Amino acid sequence: MQTKVRKAVLPVAGLGTRFIPASKATPKEMFPIVDKPIILHIVEEAVSAGIDTIILVTGRHKTSLEEFFDRNYELEDTLAKQNKDHLLKEVQRISKLANILSVRQKNPLGLGHAVLCAQSAIGDEPFAVLLGDEVMYGKPNVTEQLVNVYNKEKKSTVAVMEVDQSEVSKYGIAETKKNPGKMEFSEIEHLIEKPKPNETKSRLALPGRYVFTPTIFKILRELKPSKLGEIQLTDAILKLAQTEGVLAYSFNAERFDAGDRLGFVTANIEFGLKHPEISEPLKKYIKEKAEKLK
Numbered sequence: 001m002q003t004k005v006r007k008a009v010l011p012v013a014g015l016g017t018r019f020i021p022a023s024k025a026t027p028k029e030m031f032p033i034v035d036k037p038i039i040l041h042i043v044e045e046a047v048s049a050g051i052d053t054i055i056l057v058t059g060r061h062k063t064s065l066e067e068f069f070d071r072n073y074e075l076e077d078t079l080a081k082q083n084k085d086h087l088l089k090e091v092q093r094i095s096k097l098a099n100i101l102s103v104r105q106k107n108p109l110g111l112g113h114a115v116l117c118a119q120s121a122i123g124d125e126p127f128a129v130l131l132g133d134e135v136m137y138g139k140p141n142v143t144e145q146l147v148n149v150y151n152k153e154k155k156s157t158v159a160v161m162e163v164d165q166s167e168v169s170k171y172g173i174a175e176t177k178k179n180p181g182k183m184e185f186s187e188i189e190h191l192i193e194k195p196k197p198n199e200t201k202s203r204l205a206l207p208g209r210y211v212f213t214p215t216i217f218k219i220l221r222e223l224k225p226s227k228l229g230e231i232q233l234t235d236a237i238l239k240l241a242q243t244e245g246v247l248a249y250s251f252n253a254e255r256f257d258a259g260d261r262l263g264f265v266t267a268n269i270e271f272g273l274k275h276p277e278i279s280e281p282l283k284k285y286i287k288e289k290a291e292k293l294k
Helices: 038-048 063-068 073-081 085-095 111-117 142-153 165-170 215-222 233-243 261-274 279-293
Strands: 007-011 053-058 099-104 127-130 134-137 156-162 172-176 185-193 209-212 246-250 254-257
Touching: 007 038, 007 111, 038 063, 038 127, 038 134, 038 142, 053 063, 053 111, 063 099, 073 085, 111 215, 111 233, 127 142, 134 261, 142 156, 142 209, 142 246, 156 172, 156 233, 172 233, 185 233, 215 233, 233 246, 254 261, 261 279
Parallel strands: 007 053, 007 127, 053 099, 156 246
Antiparallel strands: 127 209, 134 254, 156 209, 172 185, 185 246
16 A cells, blocks of 8 residues: 555535625636635645646536646746736646546535545555635645645544634534644544534534545445435544544644635635735735724
């Protein structure tokens, strides 16, 4: 079995209903965070973690995701003739970032099913999963942090973060042997998908970064669908925790739910404040706006 984490699965088949009407014709993963689409932020995170092959699990009307990472000869020719060398280099860089593969999730049968769709492209080796609407910023990045833990412990590792009690019902929640602190990890004992307030005392949420051994595929194939007919990734992780063991890792990074309208706007502001061209005028605008709102 290949032991190095060199492949990543990006489940991007969702309809993006929280962004209708904007997402009616444009995949939410192509929405820009300043001047980069969400999907590029995520692929760059994976590549920075040493991953060289990206498997996009797509649905209908998502061909623009594949095309984004392909060569665009007409655009390159136009940029070259206009002497826009910096833009030309960026366009060419994107097409060379990684080996991009695409598989189709023909039916929306849950996140676990989406991951299972990538099995033939992954084979018998460990791999990462990065959700297509979670943007994270850190050095080292979150995927790299998970890969580092996996390399040391040789166990599947999932990112967790502490959320407010009022937010618990929005996430898969991990119960661990001890509460992992910053930059620490602990064995998972139990997982609950979107629990009610009285179902768990834990506030450790799974925000969408994982590294798995290939054993997860066998579990997903044998897993019974939920009441909604979906294959839940959380259920598979729990079974994996009961057999091989799974680590919950408390990562160190900024995290934005770019699949949520407020999270998307917040991400644009935060990345705008880091952008070399617009950071200063943006700071000025925010300061002036804050004064007016007093």
